[in-house]
Amino acid sequence: MAEEIVFEKALERLEKIVEDLESGEVKLEDALKRFEEGVKLAHACQTKLVQAEKKIEVLNRSLDGSFTKEPFNLEDEEEAKKPAAKKSR
Numbered sequence: 001m002a003e004e005i006v007f008e009k010a011l012e013r014l015e016k017i018v019e020d021l022e023s024g025e026v027k028l029e030d031a032l033k034r035f036e037e038g039v040k041l042a043h044a045c046q047t048k049l050v051q052a053e054k055k056i057e058v059l060n061r062s063l064d065g066s067f068t069k070e071p072f073n074l075e076d077e078e079e080a081k082k083p084a085a086k087k088s089r
Contacts, residue, residue, distance in 0.1 A: 005041075005044050005048070007045060007048045007049075010041045010044055010045050010048075011041075011045055013037075013041055014038055014041040014042060014045065017034045017035075017037060017038040017041070018038065020034060021034060021035065021038075
């Protein structure tokens with residue numbers, strides 16, 4: 001896997017390998033080769049996802065109109081979407 005992989009193509013190939021292995025119609029030697037290829041593809045896909053995650057940034061506008069970059073934090077986004085707790089009297 002020395003060449004650059006395209007995530008979608010790698011995932012598509014990985015899904016095909018899983019389908020072939022689950023069918024039970026692949027000879028043992030071929031199954032082992034496909035399994036090894038699948039492990040490499042799974043690792044490559046995971047690496048691509050981690051790289052993409054690191055690139056995600058959210059732009060925030062300051063009071064003075066300038067933009068600042070901050071790492072994307074999914075937990076903060078989910079917390080902001082929750083309705084505010086009602087105050088009891």
